[in-house]
Amino acid sequence: MSTLTKQTKIGSLIDFPAKGFEAARSQAKEAFEIQGLPGTKTEEYKFTAITKKLEQQLNDVTMAEPFEVTPDMVNSNLFKGFDGDVLVFANGHFQANVSSQIEGIEISLLSNNSDTPIGKIAKPEKDVFCAINQATFTGGLFISIPKKIQLEKTILFMNFTKISAGQVIQPRIWIEAGDFAEATFIEQAINLTDVTFFVNKVVEIKGGHNTHLHYYRLQNEGSNAIEVSNIETDIQQDSTFSSVVISLSGEMVRNNLSLNLLGSNSEGNMYGLYLLNGKTHVDNHTNVDHTIPHAESNELYKGILADHSRGVFNGKIFVRQDAQKTNAFQQNNNILLSEDAVVNTKPQLEIWADDVKCSHGCTTGQLDEEALFYLQTRGIGKQQAKGLLLYAFAGEVLEHIKHEAFKTYCTQLVEDRLGAKL
Amino acid sequence: MLSIKNLHASIEGTPILRGINLEIKAGEVHAIMGPNGSGKSTLASVLAGREEYEVTDGEVIFNGKDLLEYSPEDRAREGVFLAFQYPVEIPGVSSTNFLRTAVNQVREYRGLDPLDAVKFLTLMKEKMKLVEIDQKLLSRSLNEGFSGGEKKRNEIFQMAMLEPKLSILDETDSGLDIDALKIVSNGVNQLKSKDNATIVVTHYQRLLDYIVPDYVHVLYKGRIVKSGTKELALELEEKGYDWIKEAVDSEATV
Numbered sequence: 016m017s018t019l020t021k022q023t024k025i026g027s028l029i030d031f032p033a034k035g036f037e038a039a040r041s042q043a044k045e046a047f048e049i050q051g052l053p054g055t056k057t058e059e060y061k062f063t064a065i066t067k068k069l070e071q072q073l074n075d076v077t078m079a080e081p082f083e084v085t086p087d088m089v090n091s092n093l094f095k096g097f098d099g100d101v102l103v104f105a106n107g108h109f110q111a112n113v114s115s116q117i118e119g120i121e122i123s124l125l126s127n128n129s130d131t132p133i134g135k136i137a138k139p140e141k142d143v144f145c146a147i148n149q150a151t152f153t154g155g156l157f158i159s160i161p162k163k164i165q166l167e168k169t170i171l172f173m174n175f176t177k178i179s180a181g182q183v184i185q186p187r188i189w190i191e192a193g194d195f196a197e198a199t200f201i202e203q204a205i206n207l208t209d210v211t212f213f214v215n216k217v218v219e220i221k222g223g224h225n226t227h228l229h230y231y232r233l234q235n236e237g238s239n240a241i242e243v244s245n246i247e248t249d250i251q252q253d254s255t256f257s258s259v260v261i262s263l264s265g266e267m268v269r270n271n272l273s274l275n276l277l278g279s280n281s282e283g284n285m286y287g288l289y290l291l292n293g294k295t296h297v298d299n300h301t302n303v304d305h306t307i308p309h310a311e312s313n314e315l316y317k318g319i320l321a322d323h324s325r326g327v328f329n330g331k332i333f334v335r336q337d338a339q340k341t342n343a344f345q346q347n348n349n350i351l352l353s354e355d356a357v358v359n360t361k362p363q364l365e366i367w368a369d370d371v372k373c374s375h376g377c378t379t380g381q382l383d384e385e386a387l388f389y390l391q392t393r394g395i396g397k398q399q400a401k402g403l404l405l406y407a408f409a410g411e412v413l414e415h416i417k418h419e420a421f422k423t424y425c426t427q428l429v430e431d432r433l434g435a436k437l
Numbered sequence: 438m439l440s441i442k443n444l445h446a447s448i449e450g451t452p453i454l455r456g457i458n459l460e461i462k463a464g465e466v467h468a469i470m471g472p473n474g475s476g477k478s479t480l481a482s483v484l485a486g487r488e489e490y491e492v493t494d495g496e497v498i499f500n501g502k503d504l505l506e507y508s509p510e511d512r513a514r515e516g517v518f519l520a521f522q523y524p525v526e527i528p529g530v531s532s533t534n535f536l537r538t539a540v541n542q543v544r545e546y547r548g549l550d551p552l553d554a555v556k557f558l559t560l561m562k563e564k565m566k567l568v569e570i571d572q573k574l575l576s577r578s579l580n581e582g583f584s585g586g587e588k589k590r591n592e593i594f595q596m597a598m599l600e601p602k603l604s605i606l607d608e609t610d611s612g613l614d615i616d617a618l619k620i621v622s623n624g625v626n627q628l629k630s631k632d633n634a635t636i637v638v639t640h641y642q643r644l645l646d647y648i649v650p651d652y653v654h655v656l657y658k659g660r661i662v663k664s665g666t667k668e669l670a671l672e673l674e675e676k677g678y679d680w681i682k683e684a685v686d687s688e689a690t691v
Contacts, residue, residue, distance in 0.1 A: 392519050395535075403538070
């Protein structure tokens with residue numbers, strides 16, 4: 016057991032009295048005791064000293080309470096062109112009164128669905144923050160999309176944060192989608208305070224056969240956010256799941272994303288773009304588990320790092336012995352704009368089947384000087400030429416956002432960042 | 438138009454250009470020839486403003502302005518155009534968007550209104566005919582997956598769009614088959630006027646059958662060692678560079 020457990024501020028959270036899900040909570044506490052908080056020698060957190068960061072930045076650690084969100088706050092924060100449904104959270108707590116009523120699907124508090132098998136997809140044994148969330152979350156959300164329901168409108172999770180220093184927000188969402196269900200989710204965070212806070216989020220997604228889900232995340236809540244998220248999904252036969260994560264700011268962000276390909280002819284896609292400046296630290300840990308034959312996974316993460324920023328990419332691909340005819344592709348490319356920016360990238364492929372197509376590659380370099388000169392000799396100013404080249408690099412990830420208005424919004428944010436000083 | 442005096446340039450401390458003198462007037466075509474490693478491409482690069490080269494002595498006056506004081510983009514806006522020996526592939530940047538940005542930045546510098554989408558496309562269609570470049574090519578990423586000939590044609594197409602006063606063609610002929618060479622040369626010739634000038638940098642005389650120079654200069658060891666008319670190019674074609682090398686080298690030992 017790690018020495019860093021309950022003695023730490025963040026570790027003391029584990030005793031927070033949360034109601035319901037007794038069995039799952041005690042299982043999570045046990046998982047917490049066994050794992051302890053990650054220290055400098057914990058392999059999975061080797062490059063992301065999250066425990067140290069939390070101890071330094073958080074004073075009195077308490078659980079953040081919900082607050083009132085007005086319809087005006089919701090409307091004024093919708094990005095241009097969004098015409099879907101909005102589910103509002105205040106410090107991680109679902110706010111039904113300002114959320115859309117969505118016909119044909121079930122949305123309620125997790126506590127009202129006490130037989131939900133939480134922790135069966137995002138297992139507390141795999142990540143200690145996942146365990147902390149499971150042991151102590153309150154105000155989680157349950158979403159169930161019945162079979163054959165294809166949601167035409169996108170669901171936007173709008174997460175408002177308003178807290179005093181040191182508070183912890185622990186959102187938890189369970190999504191289940193029946194056979195042939197289709198849906199698109201977008202996560203957006205709006206931070207109303209200027210003190211450091213910690214978000215420890217878990218999202219579990221259970222798909223049926225032939226379900227098709229898109230999950231988009233925009234991480235842009237400013238330099239006060241310390242965040243760990245665990246998002247995990249089970250992907251069944253003939254189903255697809257696609258994730259795009261755009262990370263633009265944060266103090267320290269760790270995204271654990273895991274796809275379990277459990278049925279043949281299934282497909283999992285993971286795309287990510289991180290544009291980092293200042294001292295922002297973003298760590299994407301992805302995991303795809305090919306358990307059956309004839310499934311495909313695609314992964315592309317790209318990063319542009321300026322100033323003293325730090326990026327981490329760790330991509331695990333596990334191809335089990337039965338998973339013949341697997342296609343698995345992974346790519347991570349980085350551009351460093353400053354001598355002080357650092358990126359650690361680690362592909363981790365474990366392949367037990369013998370008839371598979373797997374490829375991976377990672378590159379880290381500077382902006383292409385020859386391309387820059389070429390553009391300049393055509394009369395394009397140096398700053399704009401840099402912006403053009405960086406945008407071209409980033410655009411490959413943005414192309415995977417299939418929601419037009421959200422893509423336009425993200426494109427604008429990225430262009431603004433790259434056009435001026437990154 | 439262009440006056441180069443005693444130009445010295447080096448890369449990482451190694452001198453490449455050792456005193457170039459060259460006068461070019463509007464309406465003229467100058468060919469710069471010479472054996473490999475003589476400094477031809479360096480001269481082209483220094484004029485365009487490539488940063489790796491350090492100018493250690495001399496001056497370059499372009500239309501009364503000290504060209505060496507300008508950034509690469511401002512040189513382009515002042516009217517200098519370099520057709521690259523190896524045009525750069527830039528994935529993700531569409532040829533059309535790139536050109537529109539370039540044309541409008543150059544126009545802005547020259548105090549002209551930007552071209553709107555319609556006017557830009559009209560101009561593009563007109564100039565495309567000059568080098569017989571396919572629209573499909575321009576809807577792709579800049580130079581990405583283009584054949585050698587397509588890249589060179591794209592260079593001349595960009596030149597046509599930007600309407601430079603001084604065009605420098607760096608080995609534009611290398612690697613081209615005769616059909617492509619004719620198309621490229623034809624484009625260059627149509628763009629020639631009494632108000633602009635062209636520097637053709639080449640190793641081979643062949644290109645000069647199609648782009649006929651007013652003057653031919655031979656560059657060797659970073660200096661112009663011989664100048665003449667187009668007949669000099671034919672003489673070089675026939676006799677090679679050795680007789681010039683020998684003449685220069687024996688002079689140096691005296």
